[in-house]
Amino acid sequence: MDHLTKLENKSIHILREAYANFKDLGMLWSIGKDSTVLVHLARKAFFGHVPFPLVHIDTHYKIPEMIEYRDNYAKKWKLDMIYGQNIEALASKNTFPHGNCSRLECCKLLKTEALRATLNGTGPRFRLNHETGKYEPEKNPTAFTGVIVGVRSDEEGSRSKERYFSPRNQKNDWNIGEQPPEFWNQYKTDFAPGTHVRIHPLLDWTELDLWEYILREKIPMVSLYFDKGEGKRYRSLGCGPCTQPVESTASTVEEIVEELRTGKFSNIAERSGRAQDKEDGGGLEELRKAGYM
Structure with missing residues (x-):
């Protein structure tokens, strides 16, 4: 078995373990290469079908070509596509492009806070209607207890501290010191009620x-x-x-x-x-x- 096939097999194993152990599961899709490979792996893992929603945090400032690619790909493969936004911050123009906050503060508002509200169901979510080709407000959104993410340990320093199954609290806060060890391809998937888990099938990819x-x-x-x-x-x-x-x-x-x-x-x-x-x-x-x- 060659190197890429070994990586593929491990990632598919992680995806199937996640699907088997978490009831309300979603996958974050940033439209980038990592998460797009992850979508491809999910289609392989489940025989052409992705059995959980794809979630995109739309900051409103993504390069237009990314949004066009997202929608074309989702329609082609009949993906259950959801996006969330921090509509309040955008409406009040409390963003870096408007000159009203720093880049990091903008990231916190349009990405971190939008992600948190989208995942726990307290913020607005919009779901692709494949019959009309339009996004519609999601009624009665429920919280995701597990989320699959295309994080790689070599991409950025803090990501090297992640686990394949990385627990967060109900607010999505990450305590690095409380992550479970993962030895010999053994993974902890049984967590206390209320735990939010991030799953990282691409962790060892470069x-x-x-x-x-x-x-x-x-x-x-x-x-x-x-x-x-x-x-x-x-x-x-x-x-x-x-x-x-x-x-x-x-x-x-x-x-x-x-x-x-x-x-x-x-x-x-x-x-x-x-x-x-x-x-x-x-x-x-x-x-x-x-x-x-």
Whole structure:
């Protein structure tokens, strides 16, 4: 069995364990490469069907092409698609693009607080109606007790402290010191009532692993990852005002794989184009403790 197949098998095992052990389960989909690979793995794990909702936190400032890709992909594969927003913060213009708060404060409002309200069902959620092709307000939303996330340990420092099954409290707060050990592929899936659990099937994947898998599986990606003749492409996707492309002429998946194999970015953080990371001193641990993805 080759390296990618071993990674795939372990991720599929984690997905099936999550589905077997958590009643109200969802999967976060950021439209980026990690979570899109995760959707592909879920379709493989459940024979072409994703048996739980996909959840996107729409900050209103995502690059438009990402939203178009999300909706086209969800319609093509008949995915149960939900998005949540911090409508109050957007309506009051309490955002970084409006100049009324810092980037990190904006992330807290539009991502962390929106995520928390979306997951526990206290905030507005909008569900794709496949008959009309439109999103409609979800009636009587229930809380998700388990959420699958495309986090990788090599992507950013605080994420290396995660577990495959990582418990949070009812407010989604993360206590790093209270995570259970995971030895010899044994995972704790039995938690006290009220515990919110994040599941991370891609934890041991690297950036190169992802792109090699995308190449092998022919997974369609949003075109922002590829150079369009300007000598630039996005390596990590986020909100338009806070995400910058990197210098690169890679215009195909094959060229991205070759670029990563050469070590061009070996000393450059994958999220180096995310301005909010720099504002936080290079890490997102405090935001993540409060529930950030």
